Structures are given as structure tokens and as C-alpha cells.
Amino acid sequence: MPTQTARPNPQAIAAELVNWFGQNARDYPWRRTRDPYAILVAEVMLQQTQISTVLDRGFYARWLERFPDFETLASAREDEVLKTWEGLGYYRRARNLQRLAREVMEQHGGVFPSDHASILGLPGVGPYTAGAVASFAFGLAEPIVDGNISRVLSRIYNDATPVDSTAGAKLLWERSALLVKATDDPRALNSALMELGQTHCTPTKPACDLCPVRAHCRALDPETLPVKQARQQIxxxxxxxxxxxxxxxxxxxxxxxxxxxxxxxxxxxxxxxxxxxxxxxxxxxxxxxxxxxxxxxxxxxxxxxxxxxxxxxxxxxxxxxxxxxxxxxxxxxxxxxxxxxxxxx
The missing domain is CATH 3.90.79.10 (Nucleoside Triphosphate Pyrophosphohydrolase)
Incomplete structure (x- = not known):
């Protein structure tokens, strides 16, 4: 069972996470590069798609082999883009990637912008993707929130505010920002938050005894968090x-x-x-x-x-x-x- 403290300490939590990640990071190809294009492709593919699907079925490698950079993607025919994406679903992601590549070529001289505001202004880029590329490619202290991070933060703060509500999302982004600004290694901190949700702070049977931030976690019943609003019927x-x-x-x-x-x-x-x-x-x-x-x-x-x-x-x-x-x-x-x-x- 996690140990409770009066209030989670962002500096202490960030330090523990970065240290833990340095010793336990999984080896993914997008973690071996600072190339914003390769990182962007990974982030877009991983939206609503599992890492095992993207890697084990070769989607990431095939895409980068066929479209290795913004210039190649921008000049490709749409049917080639869709064919290379085939099997990943949510085809709007592929079209948005090509639209983005064309804007990078036409409006930014082929160079991906390195500031958060410009990244966020690119076609199809939302707060998560902008924060991910800004931190992973350029080391900027920009927060990110995905499903894994929502779960980790909800449990650390023992917060039952629905994560898919306006109030819940606001709290998550604020807390993520506190953590990423409390470290001099935003890339590692954001990666650690996601990795912790993938490996230890799982939806069921979380490995609290192995958690690097268990001393800071206030969750009394981790498996009841995070809370979500009523799901849509199938x-x-x-x-x-x-x-x-x-x-x-x-x-x-x-x-x-x-x-x-x-x-x-x-x-x-x-x-x-x-x-x-x-x-x-x-x-x-x-x-x-x-x-x-x-x-x-x-x-x-x-x-x-x-x-x-x-x-x-x-x-x-x-x-x-x-x-x-x-x-x-x-x-x-x-x-x-x-x-x-x-x-x-």
C-alpha cells in the first residue's frame, strides 16, 4: 500500500522519476533520436494504438523507410501515404501528418519549429503532441498528459475528479506542468511518467511495492482511480x-x-x-x-x-x-x- 504524505512534492517526485527512468528505461527507437520528425511520427502512430502494434508489426519502421523526412512525405501521393498507413486505422492521422509535412516545407523552410507555440500551431497538432515533441526533441519543459499519465497523477494525488471532465483535465495538466518544470531533464521526466503507467501503475493490480514514487503517493485504493465519466454505449x-x-x-x-x-x-x-x-x-x-x-x-x-x-x-x-x-x-x-x-x- 502506498505511503501517504501531507502533500505530494513535485521536486522530490520528479527527482525520483528521472533517477528511476535512467536505470529502467525501455529501449524504443524513438528514444534513440532527437529528430523531431521521427519523434512526431511515433507520437501520432501511438495515438489510440498500442506500442506492440506499432513496433512488432513493423508500421513505424516501414513508414520511416518509405517517408524518412518531411520533404519525402510532403511530396508523396496521398494513396501512397494511406497505403503505408494501412492497418493502423484512424486514417485522418496519416493525412494530418502529410498536411503538417507540407506546411513545414512551405512555411518553415523544411525545418521543424523548435518552440512550443509554433509546434502547437501546425495542422493536426494538439497539446499532447506539441508537448511530447517539444520535450523529447528539444528538451523543453512542456507538460504532457496521456492515459498512463492521467492514471499516475490521479493516484499520486488520490483525486477522484473524472479525468475526462473539463475540471479533471485542467488539474492533470497543471500537475504535469509542476513536475516537468521541477526537473532539468524534461525529456526523461515525461518519458518516466508514461513508463511508470505502462509498467507499474497499471489499471489493475498496480505494483505499488516497486513504484519509485510510492512514498509520495496518496492513493488509498489505487485500482479505483482514475475515475471517468459514463462511457458511451457501443x-x-x-x-x-x-x-x-x-x-x-x-x-x-x-x-x-x-x-x-x-x-x-x-x-x-x-x-x-x-x-x-x-x-x-x-x-x-x-x-x-x-x-x-x-x-x-x-x-x-x-x-x-x-x-x-x-x-x-x-x-x-x-x-x-x-x-x-x-x-x-x-x-x-x-x-x-x-x-x-x-x-x-
Whole structure:
């Protein structure tokens, strides 16, 4: 059980964290560099994505190999960017990265700005990303707050204010700022806060006896913290699409919605066929944000289908290089694997 003190001491906590991190830091590629581009890519990829996914499945390495700097990314075609990002989801992140790269090239002469205000003014950059790049790349004493840090700080201060409320967020940023300004190594301090949440101050069964700041932690029941507001309900959604294959390729539809603009998918079943849908070829489930989706893939009706401008036959040889949401890629591989035409592995 953590030991309580009258009031957490930012200087003492910061010193303990930096010392602990110096001896226990995990080795991640973005920790071996001060390059703001490489650090930015990591931070954007890690938004809503686990470290194991980004590293073990090679997304980070492939991205840097294909787009090693702002100039390369800024000049790339959007379909190349989306294809390289494919499988990470939340494709707006990839588009924002490219928009940012273009602004760095056009407005900053190809040099990433080194002050916090300018970083925060770049496209798609919020307070967390700005603070992360400012501290990790330039050593600036800028705070950051993510899920791990929210948990650590809520427990240190034994604070049940919902972390996703306006008041809770304000307190977290203030407390994070106190810590990062209490050290001469902001890079290590911010990294230590995140690492502590990943390794010891975990959501369940926290290793309080191994915690480097246990003497400063006021939490009486750590597993009850942090507190969050009521979660949104998961909504069930049904999608009906068609799989039309000819000797020339597969019919695909260009996404135009906000979430996956620029990606290709199996075309939606024409509205006039929804009430009496054609035979089902495949059913699968996938989740995205607060939705649980059931995807029904149908064989198209025999009559001639009038293709809108957003549809085109994609040759088999181009299917693998065509940017596509992961659920549709999985469905397409399954369907093509049943016949003579297959996608490459």
C-alpha cells in the first residue's frame, strides 16, 4: 500500500522519476533520436494504438523507410501515404501528418519549429503532441498528459475528479506542468511518467511495492482511480456491400466520408436491393470507435449494374497496392482466396 504524505512534492517526485527512468528505461527507437520528425511520427502512430502494434508489426519502421523526412512525405501521393498507413486505422492521422509535412516545407523552410507555440500551431497538432515533441526533441519543459499519465497523477494525488471532465483535465495538466518544470531533464521526466503507467501503475493490480514514487503517493485504493465519466454505449451497425469480380478485376468504391476519405472498399449494396438482398457470400464482424459492425458481403444481382463515378474496376495486379481499410482487405482476401484470383500475402 502506498505511503501517504501531507502533500505530494513535485521536486522530490520528479527527482525520483528521472533517477528511476535512467536505470529502467525501455529501449524504443524513438528514444534513440532527437529528430523531431521521427519523434512526431511515433507520437501520432501511438495515438489510440498500442506500442506492440506499432513496433512488432513493423508500421513505424516501414513508414520511416518509405517517408524518412518531411520533404519525402510532403511530396508523396496521398494513396501512397494511406497505403503505408494501412492497418493502423484512424486514417485522418496519416493525412494530418502529410498536411503538417507540407506546411513545414512551405512555411518553415523544411525545418521543424523548435518552440512550443509554433509546434502547437501546425495542422493536426494538439497539446499532447506539441508537448511530447517539444520535450523529447528539444528538451523543453512542456507538460504532457496521456492515459498512463492521467492514471499516475490521479493516484499520486488520490483525486477522484473524472479525468475526462473539463475540471479533471485542467488539474492533470497543471500537475504535469509542476513536475516537468521541477526537473532539468524534461525529456526523461515525461518519458518516466508514461513508463511508470505502462509498467507499474497499471489499471489493475498496480505494483505499488516497486513504484519509485510510492512514498509520495496518496492513493488509498489505487485500482479505483482514475475515475471517468459514463462511457458511451457501443452501437451495433450493419453494412451491406457487394463483391463483383470480372476477368479484369474487382469493383471497388472510393470512400468519401470524413473517416476514411481516399481509401477504397467493397461497394455498398444499391439501396433498391436492400429490402431483398442478393445471396450472402461472407459475413464478418469488426469494431471501430464506439461501433460494432456486422459486414455482409453479397453476390451482385445478375442485371447490369450502373457504376457511379466513385466506383471502378481495380485490376488484380493493383489490389495489393490500393489503400483499403483493414476489414475490407480481410474480406477481399477471403473472397479471392476461394477462386482462381488471389491477393499476394
Amino acid at each position: 452501437s451495433a451497425v450493419t453494412e451491406h456491400v457487394i463483391f463483383l469480380r470480372t476477368s479484369s478485376g474487382v469493383l471497388l468504391e472510393l470512400e468519401t466520408g470524413r473517416r476514411r476519405t481516399g481509401l477504397w472498399k467493397l461497394p455498398e449494396l444499391p439501396p433498391e436491393h436492400v429490402s431483398e438482398p442478393p445471396p450472402v457470400l461472407l459475413r464478418m464482424h469488426y469494431g471501430i470507435t464506439r461501433y460494432k459492425v456486422t459486414l455482409w458481403v453479397h453476390e451482385p444481382h445478375a442485371e447490369e449494374y450502373a457504376w457511379p463515378e466513385t466506383h471502378r474496376l481495380v485490376p488484380f495486379a493493383e489490389l495489393e497496392s490500393t489503400p483499403m481499410p483493414a476489414p475490407y482487405r480481410k474480406a477481399l482476401r477471403e473472397l479471392l482466396g476461394r477462386g482462381e484470383f488471389r491477393l499476394s500475402a
